[in-house]
Amino acid sequence: MIPAAPLSQHPATSAAPAPRWQQLWRDAVRDPRELLSMLGLDAAALGVSDEAATQFPLRVPHGFVARMRRGDASDPLLRQVLPLDAEMRPMPGFSLDAVGDGAAKAGHGVIRKYRGRALLIATGSCAIHCRYCFRRHFPYAEETAAAAGWREAVAAIRADETIDEVILSGGDPWSLATPKLAELTDALTTVPHLKRLRVHTRLPVVLPERVDDSLVDWLAALPWPVTVVLHANHANEFDATVDAALARLRGAGALLLNQAVLLRGVNDSVDALAALSERGHTAGVLPYYLHQLDRVQGAAHFEVPDTTALALHRELAARVSGYLVPKLVREVAGDPGKRPL
Structure with a gap:
């Protein structure tokens, strides 16, 4: 996701330190x-693309880099973030709006x-x-709910009484300062037919420090059952700091689920998928x-055949217990739900 605005536009307060x-x-x-220098690798040998990095900038927190193998x-974490020449090759069947977001506005x-x-x-920004x-x-600049x-x-949402669940997505909704999140959820409390809140976020995995006291207090005070859907693709994305952040979220009453993307060269082996499910469950x-x-x-080089x-x-x-097997799905524009494979 491309940042919709500098993070500094969403300070926690105007007086307190960030x-x-x-x-x-x-x-x-x-x-x-x-x-790549931090990892002792050569950019030229890996096919790093300046053009791809210009079109979709690199951004990765140092804590996530520390989990990569020097x-x-x-490395499966490096492959997820590194801009490569392969992104610039036109591929039939690959589009700017792969899941029909525009038609579903x-x-x-x-x-x-x-x-x-x-x-x-909620925002266009991601960590x-x-x-x-x-x-x-x-087009986040034109299509952000904030x-x-x-x-x-x-x-x-208030005008459609069939809506009983709101999903906060983006970008990453937890890239917003907690007072901004509270502003949104305060507004949502005026929707009488809302029964559940869901948050789709990668921040507890890639920037676990985001799960601070203010976020936990906000989460615990929400009037609806809350499901936090995380996004981790490989077991190596978890470490002690992530474990601690997730424990705090559970302590605030959130149900934690994980969704992953099957990615060539990242997790396209049964060993990697089993390790991801088992490490997440831990x-x-x-x-x-x-x-x-x-x-x-730009993503064709990650595709795994059906x-x-x-x-x-x-x-x-x-190999693993049934509750550790995620549903294998594809999102198809116009379908009434995720399509099972």
Whole structure:
């Protein structure tokens, strides 16, 4: 996701120092050559693309870099963030809007695809830019629900009594300062038919410091059951700092699920998928979805054939307990839900 605005436009207060997580965000690595130098790797040998990095900038927090294996050009965390020449090759069947977000617009920053649910594009900002992101070309500047103090977005939800669940997405909704999040959820309390809140976020994994006292207090005080859907693709994304952040979220009453994307060279083996499910469960997270790649321009080099995906899913089901097997799905524009494979 491309930042819609500098993070400094969302301070916690005008007088107090910025929270530590915001400083860590600002200090993120943004130069592919700096990143590779930190890992002892050669940019030229890996096919790093300046053009790809210009179109979709690199951003990765230092804490996430620390989990990468030094000297390993095939490191699964590095592959998720490194801009490569392969992104610039046109591929048939890959588009700017791979999942039909544009056609599903139901208000400013509101997307309606499935019955009973409304998705809010809370912000365009992310702490990490994943190269396979299906919203890497999304027009965040024009389509962010935070515009006009959330009024249009909340009004659209209030006007449709079939909506009983709101999903905060983006970008990453937890890139917003906690007072901004509270402003939104305060507005949502005026929607009498809202029963559940869901948050889709990668921050507890890539920047666990975001799970600070203010976020936990906000989460614990919400009047609805809250499900936090995390996004981790590989077991190596978890460490002690992530475990601690997730424990705090569970302590605040959130149900934790994980959705992953099946990515060539990252997790396209049964060993990697089993380790991801098992390591997530150790941290208190249940597998939810394993997505086939959304066919967005620039991500074709990550695609895994359906036949391979199905074989891996069968092998995974034969190896781990049933509750550790995520649903293998694809999002198809116009479908009433995720399509099982």
